Amino acid sequence: MNQSFYGLLLLIFLVAPPVAHFMESHMVIHMHMQMPMLVIAGMLMARFFQKRFPTFFEKWNSNGIPGILLFVIIVVYWMLPRTMDEALTTNSVEVFKFISLPFLAGVSLRDSWKKLSSLGKNIIIIGFTVLFIGLGWLYIWSPVQLCNNYLIIEQVTLGWGFLLTAIGMIVYLGYNFFIDPSAYE
Amino acid sequence: MKMEADLKVGIKEKANKMLGYHPQDAKLSKSYIAVAFIALLVGGFLGLLQGLNRAGLLELPTWFNYYQVLTAHGLLLILVLTAFFTIGYFYATLSHNLGGLLPKVRKLAWVGFFVKLVGFVLAVIPILMNEASVMYTFYPPMAAHPVFYIGLALIVVGVWLCCIGAFIQVANWRKNHKGQHVPILSYFATGVFVLLFFALMFVAVEVLFMILPWVFGWVDGINVMVARTLFWAFGHTLVNIWYLTAVSAWYVVVPKVIGGKRWSDLLTRVVIIALVIMNITGGFHHQIIDPAINEIVKFMHVFMSLAIGFPSLMTAFALFAVFERTARRKGGKGLIGWWKKMPWGDVRFLAPFIAMVAFIPAGAGGIAQTTNQLDQVVHNTMWIVGHFHLTLGMSVVMTFFGISYWLVPFISNRVLTPQINKLGVIQTWIWTVGMICMSGSMHYVGLLGSPRRTSYSTYGDHATALGWDPYLTLLAVGGTLLIIGVILQVYAVFNMMFFAPKGETEFPIAEEEENATKTPYWTERWGLWIVLMIIVVAMAYVIPLTDMIVNAPPGSPPFKTW
Numbered sequence: 001m002n003q004s005f006y007g008l009l010l011l012i013f014l015v016a017p018p019v020a021h022f023m024e025s026h027m028v029i030h031m032h033m034q035m036p037m038l039v040i041a042g043m044l045m046a047r048f049f050q051k052r053f054p055t056f057f058e059k060w061n062s063n064g065i066p067g068i069l070l071f072v073i074i075v076v077y078w079m080l081p082r083t084m085d086e087a088l089t090t091n092s093v094e095v096f097k098f099i100s101l102p103f104l105a106g107v108s109l110r111d112s113w114k115k116l117s118s119l120g121k122n123i124i125i126i127g128f129t130v131l132f133i134g135l136g137w138l139y140i141w142s143p144v145q146l147c148n149n150y151l152i153i154e155q156v157t158l159g160w161g162f163l164l165t166a167i168g169m170i171v172y173l174g175y176n177f178f179i180d181p182s183a184y185e
Numbered sequence: 186m187k188m189e190a191d192l193k194v195g196i197k198e199k200a201n202k203m204l205g206y207h208p209q210d211a212k213l214s215k216s217y218i219a220v221a222f223i224a225l226l227v228g229g230f231l232g233l234l235q236g237l238n239r240a241g242l243l244e245l246p247t248w249f250n251y252y253q254v255l256t257a258h259g260l261l262l263i264l265v266l267t268a269f270f271t272i273g274y275f276y277a278t279l280s281h282n283l284g285g286l287l288p289k290v291r292k293l294a295w296v297g298f299f300v301k302l303v304g305f306v307l308a309v310i311p312i313l314m315n316e317a318s319v320m321y322t323f324y325p326p327m328a329a330h331p332v333f334y335i336g337l338a339l340i341v342v343g344v345w346l347c348c349i350g351a352f353i354q355v356a357n358w359r360k361n362h363k364g365q366h367v368p369i370l371s372y373f374a375t376g377v378f379v380l381l382f383f384a385l386m387f388v389a390v391e392v393l394f395m396i397l398p399w400v401f402g403w404v405d406g407i408n409v410m411v412a413r414t415l416f417w418a419f420g421h422t423l424v425n426i427w428y429l430t431a432v433s434a435w436y437v438v439v440p441k442v443i444g445g446k447r448w449s450d451l452l453t454r455v456v457i458i459a460l461v462i463m464n465i466t467g468g469f470h471h472q473i474i475d476p477a478i479n480e481i482v483k484f485m486h487v488f489m490s491l492a493i494g495f496p497s498l499m500t501a502f503a504l505f506a507v508f509e510r511t512a513r514r515k516g517g518k519g520l521i522g523w524w525k526k527m528p529w530g531d532v533r534f535l536a537p538f539i540a541m542v543a544f545i546p547a548g549a550g551g552i553a554q555t556t557n558q559l560d561q562v563v564h565n566t567m568w569i570v571g572h573f574h575l576t577l578g579m580s581v582v583m584t585f586f587g588i589s590y591w592l593v594p595f596i597s598n599r600v601l602t603p604q605i606n607k608l609g610v611i612q613t614w615i616w617t618v619g620m621i622c623m624s625g626s627m628h629y630v631g632l633l634g635s636p637r638r639t640s641y642s643t644y645g646d647h648a649t650a651l652g653w654d655p656y657l658t659l660l661a662v663g664g665t666l667l668i669i670g671v672i673l674q675v676y677a678v679f680n681m682m683f684f685a686p687k688g689e690t691e692f693p694i695a696e697e698e699e700n701a702t703k704t705p706y707w708t709e710r711w712g713l714w715i716v717l718m719i720i721v722v723a724m725a726y727v728i729p730l731t732d733m734i735v736n737a738p739p740g741s742p743p744f745k746t747w
Contacts, residue, residue: 028728157731164723168716175712184359185706 007044042106217273236664304339406740568631623663
């Protein structure tokens, strides 16, 4: 219950207009800090829903795959330049962002991750790594402005953010592949 | 007769094993510590020359000018002394804690030792030729002779080898001790070597890919802002590596010396983890005056810098808790009366204690400088010089001195005699008074506007500049006391290393308290902490670095300003 409460607090903090305004003023903070933090808020709140509706999750997400698919769809949707623009210009889309990322992506990620096999987890991480490299490439070398609301320099910064995140995930995958924690623990 | 001799050898080996003493490893640490204190001696004298010059008492000859002296003083004391001491101390720790160094680890550390020495000699030659008076920082567009940078690159490689050796040693121990916590002092060593490893990457990129092609003339210009940013990602971390090394002795050794217990193992490990994760990004507060970083980013970095202050507050709390508990157990009474129960006559306590107390004003000064508006006032003044003499010259170096009074006897198989202890206490007080005079006057004269990085000048007898003179004289007085301290300290170290009576010295590591709660195992997950560190670094650096690279002005050619 405690962590769900903190999750709710985090969501309220992120929705608060000065915070939201500041985070959305930089493209990279918008996509790489606000959005993940919304997902994290949802992951914290997931505990509440898991306890409140155990049969729902058991029935619809018994092996984790439906949940993770929902997560992927929501997250990929929010990576499109067009949707970010829309969130800034249309209020209803902004509201959808604040609902979809925590409640559809965050909750389902928390419920699904432990149910996935290690193969499933690796597929997800590798998939996002490839996607991030692609998006990094797109944002860094795109000759035109992709978002109406952000300048090209913001776009390039975001691209580097994507590439670095991808490098981080490759390091993680390599670490997982080469090092067996059970040899040490 | 032979049997008796064999028996003696057998007993000696057994005693060594009990004490965790490994002769070959001790030789390694001894070599490192010896180089560190020779560097202190030479660097100390160069510091005296600078102090006397700044006071207007000594005109340096043209063939050995102020900026050469400054470069050499900085190189010797902030690179050689600290790096060699840290590595010598932590390798002795790893050897003692983890059952002796593996042969390949020892070999790596020796190779690292000689690579560093060669690098150091290469760096010194251009300084002596007045071809590298760049004041020991790698600040383009000031450019030194290429050999200077090649020497520095070799020092980096040497330190890297020592980092890798330490990682191999710790990984091997963990494989053989599954599920156990790495002993606390080796845990500090792991944190320090992780930080060193990653911090050096920034400066390696700067030197290898930016500065060397530029000083060789292969490229026309250099991106000054990117170079400075990479330098400070390393520079700030290096500062905190010294600090973390000193802190390790405060947490682990000092409680043992005063006859107490360690207060909280978990808190200690969390402090180390927090410092490792948050450290590198602190580099930005050294660049508050740099024009090419916008104010929003600078304000963001105030948070990041102040975050590093938080573990230090935890440290202060934990240590004073140890002092009070120990003193009260020994019968100390009253709100302040328990202070009398502390071993004030023991240099192994006194030196680190004064170092710790010095960190209170030093840390407060650091917080002031991190604040944008306050830093605008002091950034290019002697205040900053005072600050790092208070932090490095007092908090860190006095702790190193305190460590030397048991570490050097330990690795030399000798004992600390009461005479040397007394000498150490006298040295500690001389150093304290000297540093208060010098650092205090530097701080104050900085507030009055006296600039740093310049030799003595009255600016055409300008009234303001003449008003600095009394403080600059006090600075020289402090510097003179300090050189007496240096001589005493170096004498004590070499006496303990080669001339003190033979005997066994204990490696002082305090136990945990009896009712201590078990430390959770997640503290051992270094993979996770390193990933978090990389994320924090990415968060801090992506926005400003992209801006500096994409919106870069034309690069700067090399300048020789001297």
